[in-house]
Amino acid sequence: MTKAGKSVSFKVPTSKLATGADAWIANRGAEPASDREGGNVTALKAVEAAPLPAPAPAAAPKEKMSRFTIDVPESLHRRVKMQCAGRGTKMADMMRELLEREFPEA
Structure with missing residues (x-):
């Protein structure tokens, strides 16, 4: 049994927003020049x-x-998660550290 696929093509219209976003990405690290017309940036100067x-x-x-x-019990999980969040560490990193401490390389 063969299913015939239907081919559909889409044309995505370009918008001023997309063009502006592309220009911003291309000119990251640049700041607007002082000349403005109607609130739009007309040039970029390098920074x-x-x-x-x-x-x-x-x-x-x-x-x-x-x-x-x-x-593990939910209460223990919650305590570990809160402590890790307070210390700015990931739970997995903390567990690896605890296991390394308890079971050092011989």
């Missing part, structure tokens, strides 16, 4: 970008990760 920080040293290749799933 000197701040120097980029030096790249971080190359990290050692990461070890392949494996999934570790456990069931």
Whole structure:
């Protein structure tokens, strides 16, 4: 049994918004020039970008990760999640740290 597919083409009209957005992306780091007509920016002047920080040293290749799933009471999950949020850390990072501390490499 063969299903014949129907081919439909769409024509997406260009809008002034899309053109403006494309121009903004192309000119990131530029700011509007002082000449304006009717509230529209008519030109962009370049802005000197701040120097980029030096790249971080190359990290050692990461070890392949494996999934570790456990069931915990909701109250414990909530406490861990609140503590991690307060510290600005991810729960997975905290659990890995706890496991590393409890089970150090020999």
